[in-house]
Amino acid sequence: MTRTTLITDARNTWCPGCGNFSIQHALKAVLLEMVSEGLPLEQVVLVTGIGCHAKMADYLDVNSFYSIHGRVMPVATGIALANPDLTVICCAGDGDAYAEGLDHLIFAAKRNINLTVIIHNNRVYGLTTGQYTPTSPLGFRGRSTPRGTVEKAFNPLELVLASGGTFLARGYTRKQPMVRALIREAIRHRGFSFIDVLQICATYNDPHEMYDRLTYSLEGHDPGDFDAACRKIREWDYNREAPIALGTFYSVEEPSFEERFRRTPQSPAEREAAIRAHLEET
Amino acid sequence: MTRTTLITDARNTWCPGCGNFSIQHALKAVLLEMVSEGLPLEQVVLVTGIGCHAKMADYLDVNSFYSIHGRVMPVATGIALANPDLTVICCAGDGDAYAEGLDHLIFAAKRNINLTVIIHNNRVYGLTTGQYTPTSPLGFRGRSTPRGTVEKAFNPLELVLASGGTFLARGYTRKQPMVRALIREAIRHRGFSFIDVLQICATYNDPHEMYDRLTYSLEGHDPGDFDAACRKIREWDYNREAPIALGTFYSVEEPSFEERFRRTPQSPAEREAAIRAHLEET
Amino acid sequence: MTEWSVLIGGRAGEGLNKAGMILCHLLQERGYHVYLYYDYPSLIRGGHNFSLIRAVERPVFAHRDRVDYLLALNQETVERHRWRLAEGGVIVFDASAVRAEGVGLPLQTILREVQAPDIARNTGIIAGFSCAAGIPWETMEQVLEREIPRGIETNLAVARKVYGAGCTLRQIPELPRGRRHPILTGNEATGIGLLAGGLSSFIAYPMTPTSNLLHFLAEHADRYRLKVVHPENEIAVMLMALGAAYGGERVAVGTSGGGFCLMTEGLSLAGMAEIPVVIVLGQRPGPSTGLPTYSCQTELSFAISAGQGEFPRLVVAPANPAQACRWSTTALNLAWRYQVPAFVLVDKNVAEGAADFDPGGVPAVAPRESVRWDGTGTYGRYAGTDDGISPWLSPPSPGQTVKVNSYTHDELGISTEDPLLTVRLQEKLQRKGAALAAEVGRLQPVLSTGPADARTVLLTWGSCTDPCIEVAGEHGLRVVQPVVLWPFPAEALRAALSGADRVVAVEQNTTAQLARLAAAEGIAVHGRILKYDGRPFSLEDLEARVREVVA
Amino acid sequence: MTEWSVLIGGRAGEGLNKAGMILCHLLQERGYHVYLYYDYPSLIRGGHNFSLIRAVERPVFAHRDRVDYLLALNQETVERHRWRLAEGGVIVFDASAVRAEGVGLPLQTILREVQAPDIARNTGIIAGFSCAAGIPWETMEQVLEREIPRGIETNLAVARKVYGAGCTLRQIPELPRGRRHPILTGNEATGIGLLAGGLSSFIAYPMTPTSNLLHFLAEHADRYRLKVVHPENEIAVMLMALGAAYGGERVAVGTSGGGFCLMTEGLSLAGMAEIPVVIVLGQRPGPSTGLPTYSCQTELSFAISAGQGEFPRLVVAPANPAQACRWSTTALNLAWRYQVPAFVLVDKNVAEGAADFDPGGVPAVAPRESVRWDGTGTYGRYAGTDDGISPWLSPPSPGQTVKVNSYTHDELGISTEDPLLTVRLQEKLQRKGAALAAEVGRLQPVLSTGPADARTVLLTWGSCTDPCIEVAGEHGLRVVQPVVLWPFPAEALRAALSGADRVVAVEQNTTAQLARLAAAEGIAVHGRILKYDGRPFSLEDLEARVREVVA
Ligand SMILES: Cc1ncc(C[n+]2csc(CCOP(=O)(O)OP(=O)(O)O)c2C)c(N)n1
Ligand SMILES: Cc1ncc(C[n+]2csc(CCOP(=O)(O)OP(=O)(O)O)c2C)c(N)n1
Ligand code: SF4
């Protein structure tokens, strides 16, 4: 029964007003759409880290790997390697993907492995009660930095672009239809697709007034133009106020990693013959 | 006695023709120069990872922390935090800094902590006998990829620039005087200084013919110009042949991390009083 | 013995931990020692949270199932905890949200009248309780003023309305009391202990149950001129700590099992390079993410054997905030003395449980230094000595080089692959371990409570200790707690167990890890009382289990 | 017993491992079983390397100090190893570089004459040896042709010149021989064993002593349609492996202690999420970087207790390539059967030592699957069963969801914090562990050699086993080797030790880790022979130590 709604019976424990709801709705809607267009739902695998965002694995009634903090990308990479036909979607936190496991994000982009990565970028550690993350602005006061951070945020899109990602976008949880469109586009994209979603954390970090004021939709932007992508990505540096573009910054086709590892499994008899032949040669 | 030469009695075991010799000479020369100009040698601390490059810790007769594979940056960060007056120099391998411990490199740059980072980028794991690294070109045949890699190299300078590094340069071991000049400049620079040194590995990866042909010195380049730095950094992507600029791409002044943590240590009496006062308030 | 238990429950995000602390303060004002157990799931709002406070004439660190007062902010609290209500127990509840028998308070109306925010419902309930328990208005006012930093006026207005309308139902009598003490969690007490040990840097990545140690030290960094750093992940934490220690800082890190996994490679480096560091390791149920906000004792074997290779280390496991403070100081001092990694192995119950804390228990601040280099000849970071401890030097030192090394090395710190130097290095580490063990043996590493001639002994550790002591008291049993778990104090333990013919291990894990350690030393354990649902033993729980086993 | 030892030494980078292998092949052609120990420091060129080959009538995996032939490419080899020369032993050396008594070969001249590269000096020395040992030219020619892939003509030219000028000095007689066998290192045999177990993916980050397993499987990936991936670091290795296993691959990883540290968090995830994976863990001396290219047995306790929380796992520790092959197959099969992580715990001596390998010892390829879901009702990844093993399903499966979870979870894989479900999960894991232990008990987990009534037993494991067996033989002792070390086969061990009144542990570490494990099960160990210089026991070494202890 729950199959038609894609929602499990697990009790939802996100705070009222949390941006995660918006991402959940968007993702659910896209999946239902794609299923109605013929995608077998069982082909979908959701991989999450640990954090508020990660509860998506409990809430969505799809295959899921509720992994550990920071390790969404390698888990997802392993799944895509095992079966390149699966649609592997990653919901990762900013603490997850930008701090604990940043290297994996960069290598997933470098390999251009076919994953759809949605970063629930609330710019705070939600579940551990409000510490700064790598995208918290300079001076952010969290529980580990009560006098304010002394390091600037980095711009994750810049990093992923430098790493070789082939699809880069930014969303905002209070612009749900666009998030939905971006997720759809990202899943369709063959290769590494990355969406940094600015997510409201109602409890520890809620800059919605600022986002509402500064965000705008990319228009007339050519996502095949690398230099234009750079410029637009750099417009806002996650520290100072500046216009914040939403939409797809960059999208190009490149060979994807997991395809190079497609193999027909060897039967036991074939394997045995292969070993025998090998040992004879040695 | 060895103090004047800065070389210990340890037996040198680099292969004949190895580019590490060139970096060693350059570094030694710079240190001797700086010492003659008044830098107290005991203020210098060398931090290395594990790999051929890392033997520098055994060979140079300076304070050193011969650490573990991939962890040069956090060790060096800890040292700089402990004592911001030390001159902390990092010799890291490309396997070290770009694979095993890439996240630390990015965060060191993000923090703009005052380190001088020299990457011995031979684009191969030397000590473990010749596997590809993140800067090995697409198709590189190493012992873990005998049919050639299926992922492109990334451009480490692009990544460090996106991370917030304030000094970025590239050297080449067969241009020793320039390497020396760059190291000197990097040590002088207050903040995170990063030099990607293209290093010949005589045994597993020796593209010196190609480097000799394609490298050129940056001239008339303004290292304060971010966009120009981007352009020059992107000229060569570590995969296809293209002109390879050597020199300082980028250099700007920003507040450095360790300075924010300068503290006069608390005496036991002060500490005791502080605890007493604290508990009284609680 | 006069004692009282109070439970306050509601939804996550409603400030139930804070409310529990206020109740502790109120009861302390009435002359009691207090203990707070705080139970919450891993989420920010909406799950069921509760604080359980026990107030007793003497210091305790254990709770009872039975409660005298049940304070309910929502219906779920009543449903979940009604079974706990003792005879004559009273339910105090928000009548606008809960249906129950007892003291129903029209909190919605009251809050609306004084335009108080929702969070002030806690104050309302606390006022209802105070009134029912016969706690004088002045006492309550004073505590609220001290403990509520913002909006005290509105809160007092709420309290006044509730208190004014009520009457005393079940008096909690005042006891003659001494000096009021601060109420500290284990995390805070650990922090104070580290500070008393001379801590100058603290580096951590947040992870329950030690995140609050990071928060506590970050909050008070200025006061102690402390460097507090929260880096990108636990690998960086450990390696930065080692860099800082090399540079001359006295440094500790905090984490839990999952984060500790990532520190193990650095731990082994600390062992080889002989760099001191203190690791506050907070246990929570695994494997893996498990139950992040609950408790267990499953990392003992792991802490003892983590990291490749063999090297000396110290593991202490305090049972409560008082021990946490004292042994954290000791851990820091021994780490620096012996240049080894030292663990303060706590569990969630110790780390986040709170109790009134006697400031007299804070060790004197007299940081024990490493042996210092005497300045003659050439400095060798790993110079050979009888006890395996080489003099310490942090750079800069004019004319000398300080070389630390993760490879097998000679006395100067230069790498070697020579078999004889390898053996020498291994034996140096062993000698250092033996010296550490000898010193540990002199520190009373095993605590024993109860009749020395009792034939039955509860052998336990960490947060199971205080419940064991209370239960054992009633049965005339002895309780033996090794506080130091490594170097394993086999001799002291054998002495503490002498005359016992029935040793029962009480642990919060599935494999009886302490019992296994003892067995490896030839110390037999005859029974096991194990618990692994993440919750601490209540006295009733443990009492029943003990009765089964000793029967 | 007829046996011969040959040492060939020179500088790193001069191909001494390859030369050792060629010597093995030559001696095998003469009808001998062979063993190769390869000793090299962690550097690419210039240090001292040597291969030590022992040729015996029956299979062996141990070396002697004494050698009959010393083949020296440089003076250092003669100086370092002269003491080894047995009476009547012969030194064969490059007279252009070495001064010694014996067979001096003018290799510089010869190489110049035939314009051979420097590396062909090996061939020259080998030819000198072959001639001196009376190995027929045809045999040598055939072996060289088979083993030297490039430039065989030049090499043969060198060999011809050397061989032509020499004469037989110390004949190595031909033995009647069976079928020629491949000569495999432990790494290769492990690879073959994993492949026989149905391996479909191998993921590793290079680290001595298991890098060569990665290289071997990468080299032969096409032949076996294997996915071989070398990711950014060991954390990624472990997590990719778990992702791949979830996706349906049979996957193993390879590493050493330092890299394994970084896998421990993923290991615990494997335990909680019940995802199988095989970890080939190669031991090398620590702590930390230590001696990267030498050997030890220090990760037993670590492998058993690594990772937060408590969960079942399998640890097997083969003694030689033959066991490595067989037990790697078993490890893979049991991992997938029980959905647990399984270790193949080797040491450098096993991993990089080589011996002739009987292909008949390769287990039949019959991958043992997990229990499969029967397709009825709703699939629950963690469905409760008597033995704790839940049916396995990899996505995609129409109409079903496969949810794995690092949190404490219910049968469907949804997170829970409920105490009863927590207990149920913990007990499910315990039952699974018990089922695994029961199966292990039926697999002959403890091997016993020598007289069953011998009162003195050498209790040993891993690469110490074969030296023990050879030495024990001369003293009439029993040797007991637990091949499975976890679940600890206490019963089988007790049975194997029955009647013994003197148990002596022989291990390559400082703390006698196996002895400790045995003690924890109440099995007493009376003596310890420990070695911790990174080098394997030679038979003379061990003989002397055993004589001391059993005296
Ligand atoms: C290795 C490890 N370190 C620390 C933690 C504790 N932890 C759990 S979630 C989390 C941060 C979550 O932040 P983020 O990824 O941004 O997710 P959010 O809660 O904001 O959605 C941390 C530090 C952990 N589970 N594992
Ligand atoms: C955690 C860990 N993994 C693997 C290794 C093995 N290892 C030693 S050096 C090295 C690579 C060195 O490559 P690089 O950093 O490029 O240094 P180079 O030898 O090329 O100078 C590796 C993988 C290790 N020491 N530690
Ligand atoms: S803490 Fe923030 S991110 Fe987490 S559930 Fe609440 S609002 Fe959402």
Ligand code: SF4
């Ligand atoms: S292997 Fe390469 S990097 Fe290493 S010492 Fe030899 S030439 Fe230098």
Ligand SMILES: [Mg+2]
């Ligand atoms: Mg977040």
Ligand SMILES: [Mg+2]
């Ligand atoms: Mg390299």
